[in-house]
Amino acid sequence: MRIGLLGTGPWARLAHAPALSEHAELEFTGVWGRRPEAAEELAGQHGTRAYADVDALLADVDAVAVALPPDVQAELAVRAARAGCHLLLDKPLAPTVAEGRAVVEAADRAGVASVVFFTTRFQPEPAAWIAEQEKAGGWFTGRAEWLGAVFTVDGNPFAASPWRQDKGALWDVGPHALSVLLPVLGDARRVVAAVPGPGDTVHLVLEHDGGASSTATLSLTVPPAAAGTTVELRGTTGVTRLPEATQGEVAALTRAADALLAAADTGRPHPCDAAFALRVTEILASAEDLLAAGR
Incomplete structure (x- = not known):
């Protein structure tokens, strides 16, 4: 599969470009970015071509990987789909439900x-745990804490991101928490409450289709010593916690590329496709509305 990369920022450099260039079943065809000089540099580092025109890249590939802000991603994903390109996207899918729905429809x-x-x-230990808990069922409640120090550590490359500054932890790490809670506890039929905390911290209470409830605490502004991730489930089989991953983002993104290859080959949707990401976007938007209304 010929694949192009849209984006040249920190995430493209740290994860996407290494994963695409090292993948045995992908031909890393080229890079396009909003800064042509950055595209030239990144393409040179990975032995591929920089494209000045995004449509020219879309015409030369079978798929695209997108490492761009959500609003830019949504627009270009629609454009890429219309050009017949399979989509390897990042979270959040889009900054609004309407833009996310446009991606799914395209x-x-x-x-x-x-x-x-x-x-x-796409990390082996957490993915296996999620599948095991989904099969076990009988969960009464869940608790997710996704606490980052992006805005409290000097020199963090993601702190300068305008969309993160605008949308905060709800939209940045909220998708991660929901991607674990939803397959195990069922869809969130209602966001019961969304309450602000220090900095960009948000506390959510969710009611799930299966009758379980969950809470999620999300932040990018915790003190560095307090950062970390915890997901805990309690139910008929007892208490269990999400295991730590032993592999990093490049290995995980390689598996996501494997998943795209399989979905393109078989025609069977992956559980983490754009439709699932749209559902996550809808839940985030509901929480955002509650925060704006002070509820």
């Missing part, structure tokens, strides 16, 4: 496969 109309990179879902 992919459906074009008949292209989509995979959205919810990192935890």
